[in-house]
Amino acid sequence: MFTNLEHLGLAVHDLEAATALYTTLLGQGPYKKEHVASEAVDTVFFQVGGSKIELLAGTSPDSAITKYLSKKPEGIHHVAFEVNDIRAEMQRLRAAGFTLLNEEPKRGADNKLVCFVHPKSAVGVLVELCQSIPPTDHE
C-alpha cells in the first residue's frame, strides 16, 4: 500500500545556494544533511507537514544526479512514496507491467529501502518507492 508522499527529490547544482533559497521559501531550515556514498550525492532534507523536500547534488561525475543535470535543468528529479511492504509493491507493479529500475530494494538516504520505477512507466515521473528500515534491521 502507498501510505504517504514521503518526499520530493530536487536535483540542484549548488547545494549551499539551494539550501539557503529553500530555507527562505519554506520559512524554516533543513533538519538533516546526509552524504550518501553509494549514490555519490550530498542531500539536504526539509520537513513540511508529513512530507520532506530532499535537495540532491552529485559529488562525482558518475553520480546519477550529475548525469541528470548534464542533460536537464535543475528541478524536480523524483517523487517518493512510502509503502508498507516494498517487496510486495515491487511484485505487484512488475506484474502490472511497470518497469522497475532495481531488481531488489537497495539502501537509500534517510535509512530507507528504496526502488525506482522508470519514468516511462509513470507519465514522465521518476517514482521512488521507499520503506523505512525497522530499528532491528540496523547494521
Add this chain to the structure above:
Amino acid sequence: MFTNLEHLGLAVHDLEAATALYTTLLGQGPYKKEHVASEAVDTVFFQVGGSKIELLAGTSPDSAITKYLSKKPEGIHHVAFEVNDIRAEMQRLRAAGFTLLNEEPKRGADNKLVCFVHPKSAVGVLVELCQSIPPTDHE
C-alpha cells in the same frame, strides 16, 4: 507558515489513460474529478496519506497546461504547499525577492485560494501556495 505538501500537479496529454495508469500505480482510484473552467483544465485527484496527486489536462489551446505540454514532456508540472495565511506568505516571499505569478490569490481547483511562485525563483520548480477556503467564504 508552510504546513503541508498539499499536492503534486502532473501535466498529462490523455487524462483517461493517465488516470488508469495512476490507479494501478497507487493501488487505488481517484476520489474526485473536477473541471476548472477559469484555468481550462480537467483535473483528477488521488489521495496518498496527507497529500494528493493532481492529474491535469488542458481543455483549450489557451490553457496553461496545453501550452506547457506544447514545449515540455508530460510529468510534474508544479508542487503545492498548504499555507495557513496565503496573503502573509505572499508578502513575506515578495519581500524576500521571490517573483510571484499572481498579484492577488485566485480561486483554484479543490476549493482553494492559490498563488504561484515563478520557477526561476525556486531552482526550476513551479511552486504553488494554497489555502483552503473556509466554509463561511463559500459562494
